[in-house]
Amino acid sequence: MVKKVFTWGGIAFLVFFVAYQPSSAADVFKSLGGGLLDIAQGFGDFFTDLVA
Structure with missing residues (x-):
């Protein structure tokens, strides 16, 4: 259960980071x-x- 929460939390953070800080995410x-x-x-x- 905890693993599932951390996985979904990580995905949500990744989407948030890419959406609101695209240049930083690219770096x-x-x-x-x-x-x-x-x-x-x-x-x-x-x-x-x-x-050799």
């Missing part, structure tokens, strides 16, 4: 995407160095 998602790309690049470099 947050750009930052998260950049972080994920950096992590993927790090794993790629690791496996390349491991094999």
